[in-house]
Amino acid sequence: MVSKNIQAAAVKKFIPARNSNSRKGDNGTVLVVGGSYIYHGAPILSSLAALRCGTDLVYTAIPKVNVQSTRAISPNLIVIPLVDQKLTRGAVRKLLGQIPKSLDSATIGMGLSVQDNEALKILVKSLIDSDVRLSLDASALVSDVLPLISNTNSVVTPHVGEFKRLFGDSPPSNLKQRISMVEKFAKEFSVTILLKGSTDVISDGKNTYLNPKKTPAMTVGGTGDVLSGLVAGMLSKNRNSLESAVAATYINGQAGKIVQRKVGLHMTSMDLIDVLPQAMKPFDRIK
Template structure:
């Protein structure tokens, strides 16, 4: 198959409009699950990105040791403390009982310490059974999760996480990289967003490329911002391939704006500050 380069005209088709008379909650309810003793910032970045992308309600589930610090970052965050410092079957089941009904999407893994893989599997099974669209990142990207993945899920690995998932390191040549992503997306019936200088997004049937070529975006946290964008767009456009492609494009555009201002000296929050500018051309009002 021929990979298609993402353009603003194409991405505009992937980002749904907003009804002029819509009410709170109708423009997306997102659950973010992540964080650990060391990586408290990752789920915060994802949550703030999802909010800035236009999501009405974002619920941020973090270990209880991080709950107070997470709340202190921003009054915009709705924080759900998880009972254990790491993800266990018990904390996963407790969280499923606490989670709001009517969620549209959830993203799992940013900074998350997984003590029991069965807890992770329980989250994936139960949330997908409730028709919640899912994306997985970081520590949620483990090979043992593959058998329980629903078909409409988005996986957002970098090259090392791709190797951990599928047992093979993506090559540097873009043509070979595309072939590998398409193969595994097709075999597992998932959407893969392989992050890199050129993002490769495929569901095994159709493939998009997003050439970013931004050396500044090697800074930690930009992938967490991407996860929040994926969840935000998934909450409104339930097509996993289109949502992942649009999120990649917006993330890259925000990165370009940040690099234009700060050079190679950006931090992940600079991307969040530029999400609204990156998305504004795609705003549509439905009457």
Template sequence: MQNYSAVDSNLVKSIILPRSKLSRKGENGITLIVGGNRIYHGAPLLSSIAALRSGTDLVYTAIPKINLSSSRNFSADLIFVPFPDDKLTSGAVRRLLNMIPKKIDAAGIGMGLSFSKSQSLLALINGLLQQEVRLIVDAGALVPEILNNITNTKTVVTPHAGEFKRLFGILPTGELDEQLKLVTKFAREYGLVIALKGFWNIVSDGDQTFVTQRTTPAMTVGGTGDILSGLVAGYLTKYESIHACILGLYFNGMAGLNIFNRMGLHMVASDLLDELPYVMKAFDKISD
């Protein structure tokens, strides 16, 4: 059996960092979320609110201009950076990189995102990496063309099984041990942190591997992965990549379990956004 560690509350407690009571806005993290298209307008919104729930101070949400009005009505807590087309183009990337603040700590890319050509996605990834922004790549951005650009950067990728096959060419099926070997192999080979989502959530950086089981089948509802990506993007502003994944998976799963205990199999993803603070609060730390 491939070696791994289970994710539990004691591990999470050991990872959580205290927040200084003297800290000021921006010192607890600034996050960028890039996603959305003509159909999937909600994905970057779920991710962005989740990033705020993680404790990051500011979230900039880059979405197609066509979705701007409805997105503003969704939440007054987000700062929107619209790009002109319903797909990410090279021109949109240039404007986006010029519009966002110079100090972005972490970015989540891909939730509901469409792009015209892979070159535009690569330009965004390269531009952010050049600014030393820590990345999580998910959903529509998980295409094999990105691998050369993110190799050995400790970028986080969060595929489900189908996206894993699209990215790495192999479908992760079979028993837990087989999936563990695949995730560990590709994480080590490409210098990434991989969080494979499924009944078993497997996280590996090639050296350390962690597993947490899905808390409830209610979590298969659309949007829960977008919330996970937002949590990880928020945590990446303060934590190393593998710890950001562990925290995101744990809190997302525990929030889902609490909702399941109240509502059964009838939750929707946005229910998680309201539940997250209640499962996180017990782990809060404040320092002088």
């Protein structure tokens, strides 16, 4: 399989043009499920990233202990309190009764404490059964979900450690070998894998893209949460999981380059959010 670096021309094709007569909801509705007592910021970053990439509506489901602080960050967030501090079966069942029926995509796992993997499986299966495209990150990356997301236009966004937990093997440091491993598991489980690193590797087992970033400032916490929100935002507009993951990866990397030029090695993930419109502007189209 031949891998290729992501080119701006391809990304432009992967991000659909917006209809000049579109109404609220036509350009994507996203659900973000994440957060915990300690990691309250992760789902905020994902939600703001999804909004900044042009999604019309984002629903942010977080533990009720984090609701007040999350709402204080931005009036743009539609916050749904989870009834428990961790993801439990009860919290999932209540959430499924609260979310809109018109969801296009969801991202799950950023900063999330999962009390019971069965609760996670119930959430994932229910969303898939409702034709919601999924992006899974962090604590949602457990092997139990692999049979559920196979052949469903889903994306997983692990770093090296999460990759090993999900698939059982640790990606080699050698890029060529790393690409081969990503391609192998993407094909075996019929899922799009976005392996994060200094060079992101994205593959659906048939096609593979590389995103060499050269932005060491992006090691700061939260950049992966921004990426998860971008993936979900792209999935809300493009049903092709590989194209959505490639577009999100490229935009995230471009935002990182913009910020690093401005502030050097001192960026925060909120800096990425602020420049997302600049990173995406070359791909804006209205039909």
